[in-house]
Amino acid sequence: MRVQESYPVDVDAIRADFPILQRKVGGDISTPGEHDDDDTPLVYLDNAATSHTPEQVVDAIVDYYHGYNSNVHRGIHHLSQEASVAYENAHDRVAEFIGASGGREEVVFTKNTTESMNLVAYAWGLDELGPGDSVVMTEMEHHASLVTWQQIAKKTGAEVRYIRVDDDGRLDMEHAKELIDDSTKMVSVVHVSNTLGTVNPVSELADMAHEVGAYAFVDGAQSVPTRPVDVEDIDADFFAFSGHKMCGPTGIGALYGKRDILEEMQPYLYGGEMIRSVTYEDSTWEDLPWKFEAGTPPIAQGVGFAAAVDYLDDIGMENVQAHEELLAEYAYDRLGEFDDIEMYGPPGDDRGGLVAFNLDSVHAHDLSSILNEQGVAIRAGDHCTQPLHDKLGVAASTRASFYIYNTREEVDKLVDAIDTARELFA
Amino acid sequence: MGIGSDMYRQQIMDHYKNPRNHGRLESPTFTHTGENPSCGDTITMDVQLADDGETIERVAFSGDGCAISQASASMLTQRLPGTTLSELAEMDTDDITEMLGVDISPMRIKCAVLARQVAQDGAKIHDGEIEIEQTKTEGDDD
Structure with a gap:
């Protein structure tokens, strides 16, 4: 079975519209636009902050x-x-x-x-x-x-x-x-x-x-x-x-x-x-x-x-929503496998396409830095909801947010990258 | 890339997991606290001066936050004894990244320099140069 057949949208075709998804990261950031020394494939999971722009x-x-x-x-x-x-x-x-x-x-x-x-x-x-x-x-x-x-x-x-x-x-x-x-x-x-x-x-x-x-x-x-x-x-x-x-x-x-x-x-x-x-x-x-x-x-x-x-x-907004919900639920289930991960918000089958969480004993900023070193782009901080974070009793959280071009495999890469942080801080 | 990490090399992780001079001094000459409001990193530095009133004799820190902020504080407590207050005042960001021995990404610099800022502000308050309750680093991460 081809991968895109298992998604509500044609992910392969959509990804082809976004050249940035093919780039690698990890090199010198002081020279934007020059990517010669980048060597790590990008996994972009920061779509609630900004989405990418298709060629069209x-x-x-x-x-x-x-x-x-x-x-x-x-x-x-x-x-x-x-x-x-x-x-x-x-x-x-x-x-x-x-x-x-x-x-x-x-x-x-x-x-x-x-x-x-x-x-x-x-x-x-x-x-x-x-x-x-x-x-x-x-x-x-x-x-x-x-x-x-x-x-x-x-x-x-x-x-x-x-x-x-x-x-x-x-x-x-x-x-x-x-x-x-x-x-x-x-x-x-x-x-x-x-x-x-x-x-x-x-x-x-x-x-x-x-x-x-x-x-x-x-x-x-x-x-x-x-x-x-x-x-x-x-x-x-x-x-x-x-x-x-x-x-x-x-x-x-x-x-x-x-x-x-x-x-x-x-x-x-x-x-x-x-x-x-x-x-x-x-x-x-x-x-x-x-x-x-x-x-x-x-x-x-x-x-x-x-x-x-x-x-x-x-693409059809019904399909966009279905894809978002599919990835949110998948991420919620995958992250939910670990006792040391605390997620915030409603269950996986009743939420928009994002999951904010904390890994026990690793500060959100350390976690996001370690994920970044593995090419995984997520957001760490208070996501412009500082009073809500105060209420949750945490200074910051890590947030993965999905869009039409994301895949289950990228969620798996996030989970693997979190495991690296877990080992490092063990 | 396995378990290796550019920013979280062994030395950083060692200081984070086994912080040196962690706790409080019994009779510090001055003490000061600071935070990164957006990160939730907090650091209190206790500094004890020698009889000359200028040479730093002992330093201890307490607080919590990310590995970079805490490791930086731990390493600073080892670095400062023997230096003078005027040498402390001259420490800049480059001195801190040199001490840490790793490249700190721009978004994380404020974590790395928090302990230094707290020590410097504490010294300034001690000298009567400034009057502040608490150090807060600039910038929001969102």
Whole structure:
């Protein structure tokens, strides 16, 4: 039986689209791009941090720079018009991918999930929040939303509340019911935890928010790349995600917002591109989404973002999810064979495609250094969920995260590399 | 590559598993604590000076964290006795990597230099040059 027949996606064909997966590592890192002295095959298991970029996406960006690079919305000349059409269509394409029926008017391109979060926090939060109001988050929130709302709350006098995470790494929904009350103006929750792998009931949380007249903001940084997402099914008022975790380039992310809410919000950044008319005394704003995209936008990245969405749709997001779940369960089972490995979050058959863990008596940073020496790229640290790690009682953890090109054999290599660390520290 | 490791050579592992001068001094001239907040490495250094008030006589460390931070502290407790406070103040990152005898990857440098930083800050506080509660190394790993 051929290997790819045992996967929900054609792993061999997909791997051929990602030249970086063929490279070796281990040489001098002070000369990026020169790989002469690298000798260790790469096993890339850090996809929750960033995914790799297939040739189809790189080609789309190259085509843009070779063929129609120009500034958008300014020139009447041919190149500018082509660039504008491509950049605008990219918004529609990304909107379609997440089920936003309003198209481009409901999708603002940002730098990343963090900026999407800050956009709403500044453009909506500063105006609408005040003493007596509350923002409800979860204990498993990424710093992108946790720190942002925490600081906006400090500025406005609002209160932040955190829905408890239980011992299995799931949200305590009874606690959520207690916390979400008439004071709540925003419920900002992570869809798939980047540390626990928990898939949260965001639709239910959005309903709870709406019952008290609050908005629901879903952090989809780990969900949009890994599963079918329909923002209208969830009934999210805002939804944020990044391009670089889903085969797209860095430097671009998106904020989905319901059209009527975005229309009422004031701009977050001022400047060129976002204005309709300007006098020395006052200015008026462009239509959605451009009023939130001040300055020359990430045009090449927008084109690449749309190409990434095309790439994933060709594979099929149901298949992507099935592959993620297969590898997560396999990794959970393999790592679970060892008594000296502690894993965090729900069981293997009920999680997103990542596993965070600690090897007893080996610090996460030592473990990741030793894995790195064997070519295995994982992440060690607090994964931008420092308060959650405090709650788990560990300073750091090691996280393996999977994507469409990973295989069971790579999980086996991770397990073997951990064994090397175990021997070294024995 | 088997059990061999570039960064975790025998000397590092030996100091990590069998730390030298681990514990507390009975009557240190000064003591100071520091941490890498993002890693969770913590180190307390006790330093006892000779009667001249300048020469380091004994050093002990306690704390916990990764092998690099703890081995570095252990080796420093052997290196420092006999040197002066001004020599301690001049120790830089190169001196530490030389002492460790291995190439430390850029992301791990702050682990390697924590003990030195703690000793240096402790000495500065002792001399009245600075006033801080605790040493915290810069940088986040995420």
